[in-house]
Amino acid sequence: MTDVTVRADDAIPAAEVEDVELYHPKSWVTKYVYCQDAKVIAIQYSLTAMAIGLVALVLSWLMRLQLAFPGSFSFIAPTDYYQFITMHGMIMVIYLLTALFLGGFGNYLIPLMVGARDMVFPYVNMLSYWIYLLAVLVLVASFFAPGGPTGAGWTLYPPQAILSGTPGRDWGIILMLASLILFIIGFTMGGLNYVVTVLQARTRGMTLMRMPLTVWGIFTATVMALLAFPALFAACVMMLFDRLLGTSFFMPSVVELGSYLQYGGGSPILWQHLFWFFGHPEVYIVALPAFGIVSDLISTHARKNIFGYRMMVWAIVAIGALSFVVWAHHMYVSGMDPNFGFFFATTTLIIAVPTAIKVYNWVLTLWRGDIHLTVPMLFALGFIVTFVNGGLTGLFLGNVVVDVPLSATMFVVAHFHMVMGVAPLLVIFGGIYHWYPKITGRMLNDRLGKFHFWITFLGAYAIFFPMHYLGLLGVPRRYYELGEMAFIPPSAATLNIFITAAALTVGAAQLVFFFNLAWSLFRGKLAGSNPWHATTLEWQTPQTPPAHGNWGKELPIVYRWAYDYSVPGAAQDFVPQNQPAATGAAA
């Protein structure tokens, strides 16, 4: 700890860059609609992501109803079911998780946490949101297009994605690909801003190794996204050409209804490589911000410095780098050379090392801490348990011999929902409960929050734990109904009804959360500027909620790292980052 805490005699370097001049909004429209303030853009991103997330939630209800009571609902045809699966997956991974973590949390927290007035290029940042909104609208449009949205599965594997048997073949797939391309363009505009802000616009005294881990997580995830999304961009462009122009990038010769289609000579495996070169880093694009945020939540609410800060930073960077060389573990059943399987299994298992370092450090941070079981802390603890659970099944699936029989079963569904569905969502909830007081000036209702946590946390286990068992029985994923299969006992159907009951309950509990968000905005307890007694800069702003420009006249100066909690001899159990060492050690 001594190497990151600065002594009083350490001089803070002079400012290297002139203070920026901000564009101040002149009307209601430029203040709340076409706004260039990162904080407003963050809220716009978050609300849009949550709105489209609600659509995905309803889709999951419909899927669960079908799985529990096959054939009972006339409005769920097999084609509908495939469309629900596809849109649920795509919305949750890209339009909700990625947008909320990077566009929402990233926009709000990066400038505040590094002590900047705003993102470096606010106008480009604003464009980023409006292109994201356009991407969401194009996605929503596919629900109303003739034939409905695409039902190709969220991985959109060719050749089936663009053949006539797949639902949404006429318009759905085109709108899906167009929406993804727009999303990537919009994200790149925002992502460049986040990266440059962290690298070049920190305040005096804020070295990289004094940044809160939240910023490290979002920063590394953004760098990864800027390198991974290009693969998806190229793949989407090529598939769009395959569908619209009749090119054959991904399409081999296909016989359909007894006659050859015009396609021939393309490589369906190429799509899988490009998709997963994006897809695997994508897992960590939503996981790394969660890692960062959860580190800060745990440290703040356990009133203890994060254990092994430097290791935590390097683990984030190592996970980010390694995640680019593991993508083919999603393709063990694609018929690749076993030697490749060996290579990718090895790299996959190596990722467990930095990830385990992080888990140990979280636990050691909690060790003998002054743990306050606040709502954000509950969600943070829930995340650790859930992430470990999901991560362990990841070790199963990373091995070729275990993965091959489990491929395309409910086991895989259970694994990825635990590790990159439930776990990051718990952090998102925790983050919202933690920062809502700063964003609105009011606390979220504690009782509703605890109710929301317990239903969500226990309910998620009720949903996904039994799915592991179903997967081991051999129940396949993505099936509309099971029919009569000799190897699946009738009890699987009972279990499916149980899972559905849990899923509907958890879904309903989210409505309590949304009610809490709206109710507390007007009726919540007034928060004050620093209700959690946190050290990081966003809690030290002159106003709450922070005004445009964040810091009033003078930018803050940072004297210490972000984790001076319970420092022996200090007056309070926390020392803010902008408090000079001399006064901090007094009393």
Add this chain to the structure above:
Amino acid sequence: MAEPALTNTGEALTRPAGWQQIAADWSSDQRAFKNVSWGKVMMWIFLLSDTFIFSCFLLSYMTVRMSTTVPWPNPSEVFALTIGGKSIPLILIAIMTFILISSSGTMAMAVNFGYRRDRARTAALMLATAAFGATFVGMQAFEWTKLITEGVRPWGNPWGAVQFGSSFFMITGFHGTHVTIGVIFLIIMARKVWRGDFDQERRGFFTSRKGNYEVVEIMGLYWHFVDLVWVFIFALFYLW
């Protein structure tokens, strides 16, 4: 909205050399790249991201070229022009490449004159660069027209693998789009330089922010990148 590139504190940064300097810069506060403006860092990172897009397109082209069972058309014959009764392979591409490389030269000179605040020469050289770029795109349009009249389509061609046309139109089209965007921005920036916007600190129409002469250099980064990518396309598509 670009930042002043200088360290305006009066006190010079004392920095070690070599690797130690990199370590010192990255462990310092405020900026990881000392004396590099926000705009320039942003362009570099964007170009890194764009490199990945072009790499994906080129790797995909190589993959389908290997996956198809139909022979690949011979680029030397396909891209030959008959001039004065003689068929000269790759002559058009050679001229196009020469023009694009030349435009990098004028761009570099424009950056130089930009930092000398020589408005007239900077604007003139930027316009010359734009003219070279427009010529390149024009010749590309000619090349496309010629191939289309010979029967090349994204979904087929008279000589062999259908992926030939798909890859050709996609890759050269994506690169041509980059050149076209570059030409448009070169003309906009040349107008700003010519009018003296950066001397008068005139505010941008959309962003309401002041620019400075550094945008010429940032524009140059983009332009040189587009040239460099062309070299790879030339080598991997036309010469292979």
